[in-house]
Amino acid sequence: MSSEHYPVHHHGIYHNLPTFPPSTKNLTAIITGANGISGFATLRALLDHPDRWSKIYTISRSPPPAEMLNLLTPSQRSRIQHVPADFLQSPQTIAEPLKASGVTADYIFFYSYLQPRPPAGSAPWANAQELVRVNTALLTNFLSALSLCNIKPHRFALQTGAKNYGVHLGRIRTPAIESDPRVTLEPNFYYPQEDALWDWCARNNVEWNVIRPSWIIGAVKAAQMNALYPFAVYAAVAAHRGQPLVFPADWSAWLMESHHATARLTGYLTEWAVLEEKCRNEAFNAQDTSPLSFDRLWEELVGWFGVEKGGVGPKEDESEMATVVGKGGSHNPVGGGPPVTLKFSFTLQHWAHQPENAAAWREIMAANPRVTVDPFQDVEGYFTFGDAAFGGVSQLSMNKARRLGWTGFVDTSESIFEMYREMEGLGMLPRTKVDVARPLA
16 A cells, blocks of 8 residues: 555645555544544544545544534544443453444554643653553553454554653653663653553554654644643733733743644654555654744744734843753663753743633633633643643654655644634634734745
8 A cells, every 4th residue: 555656745734645546445443532632633634535434433431522523524524433432441341332333443543541630730741650550551451352352453553652752751862763762760651552552463463553743733622731722822811911922931942943743744644654564563753844943933822812012032031030950860861961951930830820811711701702611720731731841842853754755744833823723613712813824934
């Protein structure tokens, strides 16, 4: 099923996407976690090709919300069948609805993920052992259920992420490449998930892929882990209150290149990986290859949300800023060097706890009845990952995918804007002041 002899094509803001032979058709797929950012984006990527993907089973405790399904056409929705299952239950219990629904799959895409909330005031991934326990169980229970149902796909794709390289622990070697060794400074659920998948695939003669994106961009109702959603909330409130959009971190964060992974583009990459025979049993990084600094993003946020007083960069005097110190020395993934530090004049969480900002959002909701989501009801849930994004996103090398023929590209600035516009339809944001983003070109 090689795409190398066919021309690339474009889909909206997504460029240089692979084209597959017409004989690649009538495939069935399972997507788990299709109500999350990555799962829903891959669902949309597959639905773009009705001849290629005739039936897609979405499997999770609950289906994608109606607001998300409204982003799809009636024809696309007709090719989806949701099968309810809780992957924390026993394999026998999971297998029952799969058998009852007659689920089959040529390909499986696994995106199920649970983020147990860490102790108050700690880092987003501080509860490493609990993350391992819960997320390893999600995958191993599902794999056992597949065996009970005698479902053996041609290829199984598992998405993990940049934490594979220890980006959440401190300094790493950059760019990160897929052959880099595992970082064993603390438990990481990606590793037992990979081991479980490889073992199951070997025993069942099934091929596999592992996809590792950086910070993920995409619009879904469950936005607690969306690092860029709180910036839109912050900009909308600044515009509403007639205040400037003040950057809360330091100069290093302001000018640092961040490398994001737009979920829709990663969905196209994942489809390419599983359909290419030469990509079998390989892991691939995923990112847009469109670096973006906060300096440039801030300028766009001001225009998108109509912040009349404009944007304000970091403080000149950093001596008055609070300093967050990470791990250093032997606790760094690189095994040495000083700790990573980040300075704040304030955090997004601190800003969101201020009652006048919560009140401003309620006024925005009152003036815009279509805005139904109030992120201020769960400050830690919605704003924690925004603060984490100030630390930047270490670059993931795309050399491996490029060498094997992947050429897909999206301008990250345009994809962030597309996400915000879709979040309007999901009731999460007021309407932007412009209809089209300018590309970073």
